[in-house]
Structures are given as C-alpha cells and as structure tokens.
Amino acid sequence: MTTLEIRDLHVSVETDTEHKQILRGVDLTINSGETHAIMGPNGSGKSTLAYAVAGHPKYTVTSGTITLDGEDVLAMGVDERAKAGLFLAMQYPVEVPGVTVSNFLRTAKTSIDGEAPKLRTWVKDMKGAMEALRMDPAFAERNVNEGFSGGEKKRHEILQMELLQPKIAVLDETDSGLDVDALKVVAEGVNRVKEQTGLGVMLITHYTRILRYINPDHVHVFVAGKVAESGGPELADRLENEGYDRYVQAAAV
Amino acid sequence: MTLLTDKPRDHVDPQSTVGSPPEESRAARLTSFEVSDFPVPNGREEEWRFTPVDRLGGVFADEADDVRGDDHPADFDVSGVLDVMGDSLAPGQAPRGTVLVPGDRGAVVASAHCAEALYLKLEAEREYVEPLRVNIHGNGAGRLSSAHYVVEAGHHSKALLILDHTGSADHRGNLEVIVGDGAELTVVTLQRWDDDAIHLGQHDAQVGRDATYKHIAVSLGGSIVRVNSNVRYDGPGGDATLLGVYFADAGQHLEHRSFADHNAPHTKSLVTYKGALQGDGAHTVWVGDVLIRKEAEGIDTYELNRNLVLTDGARADSIPNLEIETGEIAGAGHASSTGRFDDEQLFYLMSRGIDETNARRLVVRGFFADIIAKIGVPEVVDTLMAAIEEELEADMGAAA
Ligand SMILES: Nc1ncnc2c1ncn2[C@@H]1O[C@H](COP(=O)(O)OP(=O)(O)OP(=O)(O)O)[C@@H](O)[C@H]1O
Numbered sequence: 001m002t003t004l005e006i007r008d009l010h011v012s013v014e015t016d017t018e019h020k021q022i023l024r025g026v027d028l029t030i031n032s033g034e035t036h037a038i039m040g041p042n043g044s045g046k047s048t049l050a051y052a053v054a055g056h057p058k059y060t061v062t063s064g065t066i067t068l069d070g071e072d073v074l075a076m077g078v079d080e081r082a083k084a085g086l087f088l089a090m091q092y093p094v095e096v097p098g099v100t101v102s103n104f105l106r107t108a109k110t111s112i113d114g115e116a117p118k119l120r121t122w123v124k125d126m127k128g129a130m131e132a133l134r135m136d137p138a139f140a141e142r143n144v145n146e147g148f149s150g151g152e153k154k155r156h157e158i159l160q161m162e163l164l165q166p167k168i169a170v171l172d173e174t175d176s177g178l179d180v181d182a183l184k185v186v187a188e189g190v191n192r193v194k195e196q197t198g199l200g201v202m203l204i205t206h207y208t209r210i211l212r213y214i215n216p217d218h219v220h221v222f223v224a225g226k227v228a229e230s231g232g233p234e235l236a237d238r239l240e241n242e243g244y245d246r247y248v249q250a251a252a253v
Numbered sequence: 254m255t256l257l258t259d260k261p262r263d264h265v266d267p268q269s270t271v272g273s274p275p276e277e278s279r280a281a282r283l284t285s286f287e288v289s290d291f292p293v294p295n296g297r298e299e300e301w302r303f304t305p306v307d308r309l310g311g312v313f314a315d316e317a318d319d320v321r322g323d324d325h326p327a328d329f330d331v332s333g334v335l336d337v338m339g340d341s342l343a344p345g346q347a348p349r350g351t352v353l354v355p356g357d358r359g360a361v362v363a364s365a366h367c368a369e370a371l372y373l374k375l376e377a378e379r380e381y382v383e384p385l386r387v388n389i390h391g392n393g394a395g396r397l398s399s400a401h402y403v404v405e406a407g408h409h410s411k412a413l414l415i416l417d418h419t420g421s422a423d424h425r426g427n428l429e430v431i432v433g434d435g436a437e438l439t440v441v442t443l444q445r446w447d448d449d450a451i452h453l454g455q456h457d458a459q460v461g462r463d464a465t466y467k468h469i470a471v472s473l474g475g476s477i478v479r480v481n482s483n484v485r486y487d488g489p490g491g492d493a494t495l496l497g498v499y500f501a502d503a504g505q506h507l508e509h510r511s512f513a514d515h516n517a518p519h520t521k522s523l524v525t526y527k528g529a530l531q532g533d534g535a536h537t538v539w540v541g542d543v544l545i546r547k548e549a550e551g552i553d554t555y556e557l558n559r560n561l562v563l564t565d566g567a568r569a570d571s572i573p574n575l576e577i578e579t580g581e582i583a584g585a586g587h588a589s590s591t592g593r594f595d596d597e598q599l600f601y602l603m604s605r606g607i608d609e610t611n612a613r614r615l616v617v618r619g620f621f622a623d624i625i626a627k628i629g630v631p632e633v634v635d636t637l638m639a640a641i642e643e644e645l646e647a648d649m650g651a652a653a
C-alpha cells in the first residue's frame with residue numbers, strides 16, 4: 001500500500017518578467033488502488049500540479065510538502081521520483097529525435113529496475129503491451145514521439161506506464177484528442193495496470209466520458225490553484241451539467 | 254541541471270533564395286595556382302569572416318615545409334595504399350591540377366609547396382574490398398606541412414579511402430579526386446588532431462557520368478580546422494553526397510564549407526552536416542554553396558546543417574547559399590538550424606527514471622543518429638561513436 005500525500009502545496013513559475021504563483025495550497029491524498037479525478041477550467045493549474053509532482057525544474061515549490069510513503073518527494077531528483085514509483089503521463093509528450101521507442105523503453109526499464117530486463121521476457125512484455133494498446137509493432141523502431149499523432153502519443157504514454165509499473169500515476173489529459181475507440185483502449189490499459197499492480201491514479205480530465213471507463217473513487221474540482229470541492233463520482237456529472245461557473249465566481253471573490 | 258527554455262530555432266525554407274543569389278556568383282570566385290593571387294587574408298573577406306585568421310599566420314606562409322634533417326613535419330603512412338600508388342606528381346603534371354585549382358590562400362600555398370603529390374590510381378572495374386588508408390601524423394605543433402593527394406578512380410571501380418589525421422602540425426592539405434564514369438568512391442577525412450593542430454584543406458572532386466561520390470568529413474580534434482569539400486560533374490547522372498560530423502570543444506574552431514557545382518544535367522547532390530558544440534569559445538561554421546548552372550536541367554539538390562549547442566558560450570554559424578540559373582530542376586532545397594540542448598527532452602527522459610548523464614547521452618546520440626546511418630562505413634562509425642562518447646564524458650566531468 002502506497003500513499004502519495006500532497007499538503008498545502010504552493011507552486012510558482014519563473015517567467016521572463018515575473019514570479020507567478022499558480023498553486024495556492026493544494027491538499028490531496030492518493031492511495032494505492034484509488035482513482036482521483038481532477039477536473040477544472042483551463043489554466044487552473046492542473047498540469048502545474050502534475051509537473052510539480054514529477055519535479056519539472058521550471059516550477060518552484062514555495063511551500064508545502066509532497067511525500068510518498070512518508071519520503072520527501074521534493075528532495076528527490078526527477079529520475080529519483082520515477083524510481084520511487086511516480087509516473088507522469090504528459091499532456092504534451094516530448095519528441096526525442098534519433099532515439100527509438102524500443103531503446104528508450106529499455107533504457108528506462110533498466111534505470112527503474114536497477115538492472116537490464118531479461119531480453120526474452122522483455123521483448124515478450126513489450127510486444128504484449130503494444131498489442132494490448134493496439135499499437136503497430138513498427139512503433140518500436142520509430143523515434144520517440146516523432147511524427148506520432150496526438151492519440152498515438154497518448155497510447156505511448158500508457159505503454160510506458162504498463163512497462164515501468166509505477167505505484168502512483170498522474171495522467172494529465174490522457175483522454176484528450178482520443179477518438180472513442182482509442183479512449184476505450186487507453187482506459188482498458190489503465191484498468192489493467194490498476195488490477196495487476198494496485199496502481200493509484202490521479203486522472204486529470206475535462207470530460208466525463210473517460211470516467212465511464214475508468215471509475216473514479218473521488219472527484220476533485222480544481223479552481224484557481226487549489227481543490228475547491230471534493231466528492232464522489234456524482235460530482236463529475238454535476239460538473240458536466242453545471243460547469244465551473246459557480247466555483248470560478250466563488251474563487252474570484 | 255541547468256535549464257534553458259529556448260526552443261530550437263528551426264527554419265526550413267526550400268528555394269527561398271530563388272531569385273536572390275548572393276551578391277557575387279559562386280561561379281565568379283577566383284581560382285589560381287599563383288600564390289600572389291591570394292594575399293594573406295585579414296578576416297574581412299567574405300570567405301574568411303568567420304575564421305580566426307589572426308591565428309593562421311604560420312599556415313598561410315609562402316614557405317617550404319619545416320623539415321629538420323630526416324625529421325619531417327608530418328609522417329605519411331601509405332602502407333594501406335601501396336597497391337594503388339603511382340609515381341608522385343609534380344605541380345602541373347596531369348592529372349594533378351586538372352580538377353583542383355586552388356581557391357584560397359591555404360590551398361595555393363599547399364599546392365606551391367608540395368613538390369610531390371601522392372597519386373592513387375584505382376583500376377577500372379575493380380572493387381577494392383579493403384579500405385585504402387593514408388595515415389597522416391603531425392610531428393609537432395606549429396611545424397609547417399604541405400600535402401597534395403590525387404585520386405583517380407577508374408570507371409566502374411569501387412573503393413573507400415580514409416585519410417586519418419592525428420598528432421599536430423600547421424597542416425595544409427589538398428585532395429583532388431577524379432571519379433570515373435560509373436565508379437563508386439567514398440572518401441573519409443578524419444580530423445583527430447591534437448588540441449594545438451591547425452589544418453586547412455581543399456578537397457575537390459569531379460564526378461563522372463553516372464558515378465557516385467561520397468565525401469565524409471569528421472572533425473573532432475585540432476585547434477583550427479577548415480575543410481572545404483567541393484564537387485562538380487563531368488557528365489550527367491553523377492551523384493554526390495557530402496557529409497560532415499563535428500564536435501567542437503572549448504576554444505576550438507571547426508569550419509566546413511561545401512560547394513556543389515551543378516554544371517551538368519540530371520546530377521544530384523545531398524549535403525548534410527551535423528555538429529555539436531560545448532564549452533566556452535567553441536565555434537563551428539558551415540557554409541554550403543550550391544550553384545545550379547543554366548545547363549544543369551533536371552538536377553536534384555538538398556543541403557542541411559544542424560547544430561546542437563550543449564553549453565553557453567559556444568557559437569555555431571550556418572549559412573546555406575542556393576544559386577539557381579535554370580527553372581528546369583527536379584528539386585532544390587535547404588534547411589539549417591541551430592538549437593540549444595532541449596531541456597524538455599531531458600526532463601521527459603529523466604521522468605522515466607533515466608539519470609541525467611544517460612539522458613544527455615541519449616539526446617546527443619539521437620541527434621547524430623541519422624547522419625551516422627548515412628555514413629554507413631562501420632569502421633568510421635565506430636571511431637566516431639567512441640569519440641562522441643569521449644567528448645560527452647569530458648563534458649560530464651566538466652559539469653560535475
Ligand atoms: N512555464 C510557464 N510560464 C508561464 N506561465 C505558465 C507556465 N506554466 C504554466 N503557466 C500558467 O499557469 C497557469 C496554469 O497552467 P496549467 O498548465 O497548470 O493549467 P491547466 O489547468 O493544466 O490548464 P489546461 O486545462 O488548459 O491544460 C496558466 O495561467 C498558465 O499560463
């Protein structure tokens with residue numbers, strides 16, 4: 001059982017001109033096996049929260065804590081966080097020219113496990129995971145994210161999650177840009193990993209449609225850099241009908 | 254970890270220079286065997302404006318080689334080419350001088366002071382399975398050395414020639430290549446000099462009908478290296494590939510100039526140079542000229558230069574020039590970009606558990622991956638990969 005605990009998290013970003021405060025006191029606890037949906041308007045800071053958990057150096061934590069089973073995540077480097085069991089499926093995965101998917105995955109797996117995976121089982125695992133996500137085997141020899149369509153990039157993120165087996169995953173709008181079939185495939189992937197490994201999930205999304213396939217235990221409304229309200233799955237439906245106006249207005253006063 | 258948010262600047266504009274050729278046509282550029290036709294450059298000349306000419310006094314000198322008794326400024330190990338060696342060629346003795354006429358000060362003094370050019374004559378219709386190799390080893394920094402090589406590849410021959418430069422000298426070397434009809438010749442020039450070497454080179458090739466020529470410049474060592482790779486055609490159907498890979502460290506100046514002179518119809522040129530830079534004062538220059546003459550209908554050319562700047566204080570200059578005198582071409586394009594090391598790539602890789610050293614390594618190797626695939630000569634690729642690895646080690650060491 002793993003717990004990711006975010007307490008009173010304040011995060012700012014350094015721009016050319018200013019020190020911009022984005023997160024203003026986020027509290028969130030995610031346990032193994034739980035799925036937390038985070039919904040909120042554009043620009044409310046959802047990706048910033050995801051990046052702060054992963055340790056993107058552009059974002060500065062000005063106060064608050066993040067711990068994983070009591071360990072101070074903020075003291076860890078980006079790679080150490082991944083090794084500790086955190087995973088971020090990015091909203092905009094990055095292209096890495098000249099580095100093939102298979103080389104990338106093998107290097108990542110070796111780093112996370114501390115030893116190279118056995119060749120035979122690794123090839124089998126990779127093939128199997130790609131097949132399950134309906135990815136053409138040819139992707140293994142393509143360069144990381146280069147020329148991938150939006151949907152292919154998202155599948156590739158989930159492929160990594162399946163192979164690296166994190167304890168807690170943050171999925172930042174993994175559902176955006178997916179057609180209905182791809183959405184199902186990706187949701188199945190997430191559910192498969194949850195079943196097999198008891199993964200805890202922070203699912204950032206704008207749409208309830210993915211919540212039909214991945215059932216959230218908790219839904220959090222994220223507005224102006226913090227959680228404005230938390231509830232059960234029914235909260236998502238209410239948001240779908242009513243929008244965020246109520247919260248945005250409340251935050252503005 | 255340092256973070257730079259600059260996105261690589263990318264600019265791809267095929268045919269953008271159509272109708273706006275450089276001020277003076279490349280065709281009008283002076284060539285001559287007379288040393289006096291090329292005064293010592295002062296750095297204000299268009300061709301020399303990027304080069305630190307103030308450090309080139311020695312190598313520009315109109316002087317004979319620095320021979321001290323039996324001790325030559327450079328040793329030439331020709332054991333790898335004995336089978337194909339002809340009698341050496343004096344200035345003016347054909348085929349010497351039929352393809353290469355000096356185009357600048359460095360080449361003209363090399364020509365004037367190399368009394369005996371190494372002459373390699375490849376038999377027609379013969380495939381040389383083993384690489385032909387000339388090892389040039391400089392015996393001391395600042396010692397003036399002049400070289401001229403003439404390679405004549407008989408029609409339908411096939412061979413690989415490697416010029417491997419090590420040690421140190423003030424070296425000026427000309428290479429003159431005649432690629433016979435239907436021949437396939439690859440020339441690799443490796444610059445693995447010591448830190449204090451200076452090297453100016455003019456490499457000219459004439460590509461026969463339906464012949465294939467590949468020139469690969471790999472520049473890793475040396476204080477100042479400037480290699481000009483020029484190609485023109487002796488009939489239709491010729492195909493030239495000019496490749497370059499370089500890695501410049503602090504204080505190093507690595508300059509490559511290429512010129513594809515499309516003077517015959519249905520010829521092809523593909524120019525690809527890629528380089529990485531790290532350290533204070535690391536400077537690279539690529540100037541790629543392409544001239545498509547009026548008679549050169551149906552030709553196809555593409556040139557590309559990419560530079561990866563790994564640290565602050567390094568500078569890459571990149572200038573493609575495309576001059577087109579006929580509208581009847583199959584294709585003409587160029588792309589050039591200089592990008593900083595992309596920290597978003599680093600973050601992405603590290604967020605998958607890969608440590609910084611390995612992540613940087615992946616990115617740099619990835620940057621060179623396509624050109625390394627184009628080189629296709631295992632021996633050269635291995636040398637190059639090992640050298641890149643070494644450069645990266647040095648960088649990590651410095652960063653730590
Ligand atoms: N690197 C940055 N430089 C400047 N501003 C930034 C940076 N990163 C985020 N911001 C700003 O912080 C705010 C929150 O951005 P963030 O990407 O976290 O929002 P989001 O909730 O994920 O939005 P979306 O739903 O559109 O993905 C926005 O106003 C954004 O412009």
Ligand SMILES: [Mg+2]
Nearest residue numbers: 046047048091
């Ligand atoms: Mg976002």
